[in-house]
Amino acid sequence: MPKKNNKKQLADSLPLIAIELGSNSVRAMAAEKIGPDMLHVLGYEESQRYPCVDRGVVVQTSSAGFTIGEILKLLANRIGVEKLPAAFVLLGGASMQVVPVCSKRDLVQKRSISTSTLDSMQEECKRKIEAHNPNVAVLDLIPAYFVVDGQEQEEEPSSTQRATLIEAHFSAIAGRKELVEKVQASFDRGSKSIEHAFTRPEALLSAFSFEDDSVLTDGCAVLDMGAQTTTLSIYKGTEYLRIKVIQKGGYHITRLIEQQGISFDNAEKVKREYGFAAPNLIDKNYNIQIPGSPEINGVWKTTSEELATLIKQGLDEMINPLMNILNEYSERIRCMYITGGASMMQGMPEYLSEKTSVEILYGSHAGLLDRRTPDEFCSPAYASLVGALILGSDYRDAHPGQMLEQPKLNKIGQTIVELFTEQ
Numbered sequence: 001m002p003k004k005n006n007k008k009q010l011a012d013s014l015p016l017i018a019i020e021l022g023s024n025s026v027r028a029m030a031a032e033k034i035g036p037d038m039l040h041v042l043g044y045e046e047s048q049r050y051p052c053v054d055r056g057v058v059v060q061t062s063s064a065g066f067t068i069g070e071i072l073k074l075l076a077n078r079i080g081v082e083k084l085p086a087a088f089v090l091l092g093g094a095s096m097q098v099v100p101v102c103s104k105r106d107l108v109q110k111r112s113i114s115t116s117t118l119d120s121m122q123e124e125c126k127r128k129i130e131a132h133n134p135n136v137a138v139l140d141l142i143p144a145y146f147v148v149d150g151q152e153q154e155e156e157p158s159s160t161q162r163a164t165l166i167e168a169h170f171s172a173i174a175g176r177k178e179l180v181e182k183v184q185a186s187f188d189r190g191s192k193s194i195e196h197a198f199t200r201p202e203a204l205l206s207a208f209s210f211e212d213d214s215v216l217t218d219g220c221a222v223l224d225m226g227a228q229t230t231t232l233s234i235y236k237g238t239e240y241l242r243i244k245v246i247q248k249g250g251y252h253i254t255r256l257i258e259q260q261g262i263s264f265d266n267a268e269k270v271k272r273e274y275g276f277a278a279p280n281l282i283d284k285n286y287n288i289q290i291p292g293s294p295e296i297n298g299v300w301k302t303t304s305e306e307l308a309t310l311i312k313q314g315l316d317e318m319i320n321p322l323m324n325i326l327n328e329y330s331e332r333i334r335c336m337y338i339t340g341g342a343s344m345m346q347g348m349p350e351y352l353s354e355k356t357s358v359e360i361l362y363g364s365h366a367g368l369l370d371r372r373t374p375d376e377f378c379s380p381a382y383a384s385l386v387g388a389l390i391l392g393s394d395y396r397d398a399h400p401g402q403m404l405e406q407p408k409l410n411k412i413g414q415t416i417v418e419l420f421t422e423q
Contacts, residue, residue, distance in 0.1 A: 014086070017072070018386075026046070039373070044377070065185070065189020068189075089194050090388050092199065103121035113148070114159060121168045125170050137181075148163045148167075195392065205220075205233065206387040207363065207386050208337045219332050221235070257271055261296040275308070276308040278350075319355065343380060344380070349361075
């Protein structure tokens, strides 16, 4: 196998690349920034070859590493570049939670507030949380507000400000340490680098708030309905108020249908083609026949209302606990965006509207994509990747001249890649 070229490369010379390790696939998207908060999608690749993620956590680092390397190679070929040594990566999972944390500094005498002081305060907050629980890693720290000599302000203090006492308050998004370690190990196995990591809630919020950023000040929620998990994130002003993850998603609904005596593939087909979120949302009841198991004489017969009743049963198990939380904040936020594959179920906005007074909207990131970008990439299924690309663009603007280096494979990693390549 040819030796890897480990020369450093300037990050700014590469397209923006975002990669997501999902429940049933690894997805990657490439884009170029063509203006302030405006992207042109260059290409997209997806692989379901080796299932390696369960509820947001990598369970097979060897297969995940191979898939990462393979999908970035395919994406490089698609967009016409020699190689893609690194990517921005999305983190998520069932263990995510929001933890408020604060750091205080006495500068002894009034002086300028340096960037290094603020960075050290942020690092102190990270250490506080991780030292308290060794099994937890801080996935992201979002500034909530600052107190400068007793005066509260939302924006980060500038170097022109002078103060004696500083407080920095953050909303920390934390998750299991295993999540971060296994994602890093997967990239190492694939001989690729993580340019920077973002949380999925942060990426979605970035994508959906673009057209009306006042929604951040007024407060909003995002209901992210994935295959294996459903995540509710509530945000207002400058901080996350709550993040709650339920370990059930679109697969949960499909499994309920499958248990009626049909295959998983047919259950998924029935759900997508005939499924409604609740029976009262159906205009006309009609009969459905699907090939089934011998136990039901080879045919499963139902009606659209019976199917919707079954789907509603599964949705209620997933959604009711989250709506109870959302309603605690209903007077403090303006709307809730819904996204993810399961959100595309017919009647989903109406189903949710019956459970809360909060306005329900489909999240849209179309305003972030130029007219040359194919319409398919405006689907909610791509919102997290587009949000990560926007965050990645902002990250590069804040870190100009950053160099990337493709990590070397150790002997074990080299053998794994060769084994997978031969298959």
